Amino acid sequence: MDPMPMANESAMKMKMSFYWGKDAIVLFSNWPNHSLGMYILAIFFVFVLAILSELVSNQPALKRGTNPLLAGLYKAVFHLFHISFSYLVMLAVMSFNLGIFIAAVAGHTLGFFISKYYRHIDQANTDDRNGSSHINHKV
Known part of the structure; x- marks a missing residue:
């Protein structure tokens, strides 16, 4: 029995190994849509997401005496954004485009450096x- 054909087989033809070029699908179908300008925007977008x-x-750090409920909400919101940005970067890297991959790694590296x-x-x-x-001055 033949497998059931996909409704949109052209959308499913993704490369499964690293490649160079602007012909990528990053996060959304038809984006960057074979446009060099949109590809550069996609690279910049992934770079900024990785930094964030x-x-x-x-x-x-929270101040002492902060309401535990507010502290938990504060940490949960930070965690929500961290996980959301991380998953978006991961999904972008799954396009297997080397430009997107390099932007993600560079963004994570710069973001780590800045935060530390x-x-x-x-x-x-x-x-x-x-x-x-921590510095001892000897005279």
């Missing part, structure tokens, strides 16, 4: 305000 995913994964850099700077400023610098 890393930035929201590092939640700021600012967290380190914030921690150093907190240590300076509290007078507990």
Whole structure:
């Protein structure tokens, strides 16, 4: 018995190995639609999504005495955005387009750097305000 034909077989013809080129389907059917400008926009979009995913994964610390319900909601909202952005990036990478893959990796890397850099700077400023610098000055 022959398998049942798909209603839209042309939409199902995706490449299953990495390839270069603007002829990709990223997140939505007919996007970027073989257009170089839209392909560049797709790369930029995935890059920004990956950065945002890393930035929201590092939640700021909550102040002592914060209402537990509000703290839980606050963390849940950050988690919602982190997971949403991460899944969108994963789905975009599943297009197997190398440009999209490189944009995702570069975005995650830059986002990680930015979030860790600012967290380190914030921690150093907190240590300076509290007078507990990690640097010993010898005279």
